[in-house]
Amino acid sequence: LKLQLEELVGDNDTARELIVRDYHANPDAPSAAQVSATLDELDSLSDNELLDFTTLARVFGYPSTAEAQDSAMSSRGYRAMAGIPRLQFAHVDLLVRSFGSLQGLLAATSDDLQSVEGIGSMWARHIREGLSQLAESTIADRLA
Structure with missing residues (x-):
């Protein structure tokens, strides 16, 4: 129970x-x-x-x-990034501090993500894919 x-x-x-x-x-x-x-x-x-x-x-x-x-508030992206499998909090924190907001993260390319210290090409692709899935599911939820 x-x-x-x-x-x-x-x-x-x-x-x-x-x-x-x-x-x-x-x-x-x-x-x-x-x-x-x-x-x-x-x-x-x-x-x-x-x-x-x-x-x-x-x-x-x-x-x-x-x-x-x-005034409008916007998410920095911590909760959204926490949904990406195997992504450590230290990386999430670096990315949020680098891009400033969830919108900034969603707009980032794999190359942009890779420019953050400690994020290699494989992690950048994994993060970009996770962010794309997040954006797609959010759009699908709004249309449902």
Whole structure:
């Protein structure tokens, strides 16, 4: 029963960390300390506070002004890249820091990916294929 529950619920700790990495206000990818502090602060919020966008914006490091709440947010790509099999977090972090956003990663060619230190031609092709599959499945999901 415990295994079934874990399979249904998944690894929430990892998912929460990746969400913080994707959307934290730090213009660069957030540091491990910032991620940890944000997760701790999220854990301390009540259910009502978790539903308040102003509170969430503050926790994620955004100003609580009306203008800030109206601005668009885009994913850095940590969660998407985590779905690519056998890709280590260190490589994901290097790639996200190099390309800055999920859109930047999706637009990258194999040669662009290979230009990142530590990413060889074989890994670049594997990553490019994973990103292409992600884009295709996202489009298919939207059309369904």
